Amino acid sequence: MIEQINGQIAAGKGKYAIVVSRFNDFITSKLLEGAIDCLRRHGASDEQMCVAWVPGACEITLVAKKLAESEKYVAVICLGAVIRGQTGHYDAVCQQVVRGVGQINYDTGVPTIFGVLTCENLEQAIERAGTKMGNAGANAAMTAMEMTHVIELIG
Numbered sequence: 001m002i003e004q005i006n007g008q009i010a011a012g013k014g015k016y017a018i019v020v021s022r023f024n025d026f027i028t029s030k031l032l033e034g035a036i037d038c039l040r041r042h043g044a045s046d047e048q049m050c051v052a053w054v055p056g057a058c059e060i061t062l063v064a065k066k067l068a069e070s071e072k073y074v075a076v077i078c079l080g081a082v083i084r085g086q087t088g089h090y091d092a093v094c095q096q097v098v099r100g101v102g103q104i105n106y107d108t109g110v111p112t113i114f115g116v117l118t119c120e121n122l123e124q125a126i127e128r129a130g131t132k133m134g135n136a137g138a139n140a141a142m143t144a145m146e147m148t149h150v151i152e153l154i155g
Contacts, residue, residue, distance in 0.1 A: 017077070027129045031140075058097065061100030
């Protein structure tokens with residue numbers, strides 16, 4: 001029989017760090033609410049959560065790396081919203097954040113979850129911040145919990 005490793009979506013006892021961009025905060029605040037609500041619904045207390053606000057999406061990765069390296073957190077959840085048209089450097093910002101979050105995973109071994117919206121327009125961002133498409137912050141929190149458990153199972 002093939003061995004299977006399946007993580008559960010439960011907060012457990014560890015602490016979760018959430019890095020959230022202040023830029024587009026009318027969207028990112030909804031992502032943060034979704035992440036916190038999801039963690040609470042799956043057993044996390046407020047003492048198990050730390051929220052770090054940063055100016056924009058580009059600043060997410062530095063703070064996320066510092067939090068992951070601190071060994072205080074079982075996972076780091078990165079939340080932001082980059083909307084094409086709002087900035088002339090949309091592609092550069094998206095690439096930097098995607099690459100940075102991935103690198104943190106490789107460098108630290110701490111699940112660092114990409115919950116940054118990369119949308120063509122404001123309507124898409126609103127849909128992913130708690131309306132038609134669900135809440136990407138809650139999805140990122142679920143991913144963080146599952147990945148934390150998978151890593152625990154691996155040992």
